[in-house]
Amino acid sequence: MKPAPFAYRRPGSLAEAVATLAGEPGAKVLAGGQSLVPLLSMRLAAPSVLVDINGVPGLDAVEVDDAGVRVGALARHAAVLASDDVRRVQPLVPMALAHVAHATIRNRGTTVGSLVHADAAAEMPVVLTLLGGSLDVEGPSGRRTIPADQLYVGPLESSVRADEIAVSAWFPALPAGASVAFDEVSRRHGDYALVGAAALVEDDRVRVGYLSVADVPTVVDLTGVADDDLGEAALEHLDPADDIHATAAYRAQLVRVLTRRVVGRARVSRQARQPKDMR
Ligand SMILES: Cc1cc2nc3c(=O)[nH]c(=O)nc-3n(C[C@H](O)[C@H](O)[C@H](O)COP(=O)(O)OP(=O)(O)OC[C@H]3O[C@@H](n4cnc5c(N)ncnc54)[C@H](O)[C@@H]3O)c2cc1C
Structure with a gap:
């Protein structure tokens, strides 16, 4: 067509x-x-x-400082993924970007475009939501900042208005002592995930963000949940659905497996980042 x-x-x-x-x-x-x-x-x-x-000049910058990462609207996935500074300040961004499509698509596709497109099966909306980031947009009445928890309103629907252009996204830095992990299951590498999960472990707080299990990126607080109960506790907040790619039961099983996996990996990497006398 x-x-x-x-x-x-x-x-x-x-x-x-x-x-x-x-x-x-x-x-x-x-x-x-x-x-x-x-x-x-x-x-x-x-x-x-x-x-x-x-x-439009000036929209392709990837700016990194100790507070976080600002990604311009024309920064390609590949440029963000290749940045050592981004990896140092907020490792969850490249962890997730490595799962976005294939190299040729990452060479052209933009991270901000993916955030605005608001596909609940995409990696970056859930990363922005879990990290508490935001999107800066400009329209006829000026510029405003949309916090990630107000950005996603429905399937493929964001709160960016039709007359607004997203100019940049802000991913806060990983706090000292915190750690992250990402994993997903897809039919083939580069396909959209059947289910994906990102974990953020900070002190005693454990939160996990999910893609492909709801109409919008969904973050669940699993603080205080025993390891064996993580998957079931997450499923109390999620409603995986059937589609042509997977049954709801299979997605629920992926939630169980991925939740435990990403929380476990984040905890291990947190231990590795801590000085030996604090472990
Ligand atoms: C085969 C294939 C596989 C893919 N697999 C994945 C995957 O596994 N995971 C994943 O996350 N993505 C995947 N993608 C999508 C890819 O990541 C896109 O690059 C991304 O979703 C959109 O970015 P874009 O710059 O290409 O936006 P465009 O295609 O140009 O735009 C997408 C939408 O966002 C709007 N938009 C874009 N930028 C702005 C802006 N600055 N301000 C306002 N509105 C804007 C457009 O109007 C449009 O509605 C895949 C794509 C293909 C073709």
Whole structure:
């Protein structure tokens, strides 16, 4: 199938991009195109205008300091994944990015585009949610920051308005003494996960974020739960569904296995990061 007809604009500044988007009802932002273009080709999306932001300067930065990682709207998954500074300050970001699609798609697809696309089977929305990050967006009435826990409102639906452009995402640094782990099960490496889980262990607090088990990325607090009970405790907050890829029962079993695995790995890596006299 071919896309329905659409007009194409390539603004040269952020102000022009925002004005173009606001002035064209039915317009959509084009970033890496790795999700949007297939949707156009399948006619699951039919925007009247594509506003290609790839000509907007200054949106491709990946800025890292001790407080965290700021990823610009045009930073490709591959650039974020390759950054040693990102890995040092917030290791969960590259741990999860390594599972996003294939190298060719990561070369073009953007991390911010994935956050806005809001696929509950995608890795980065759950990472942003678990870490308590945020998304900066700019629209006709200025710039605002959307905390991750207010970003995902339904299947493939975020709280970014149709006339707003996401300019960057913020991933807070891993606090001293905390640790993270990520794992997922997919049919083939690079496929969307049947279930994925990310753990954040901080002092006594244990939280796990899940992809592919609900309509939105879901974080469950498992603080104080015994190791043997982690999976069942998580399932009390989740409602895995059947689809053509897996049954609900199989997904529930993956939740049990992955929860225990990622919490265990995070605990081991936390011990390894602690000075010997504190273990
Ligand atoms: C074969 C294949 C396998 C894949 N596997 C995975 C996977 O395992 N895990 C995974 O997470 N992803 C996967 N992806 C998707 C990939 O990660 C995309 O790169 C990502 O979802 C979207 O980023 P993009 O830059 O390509 O956005 P686009 O496709 O350009 O846009 C996606 C949507 O977000 C909107 N958007 C994008 N950027 C902005 C912005 N800055 N401001 C406002 N709106 C914006 C667009 O309007 C559109 O609605 C896969 C893609 C393919 C083709």
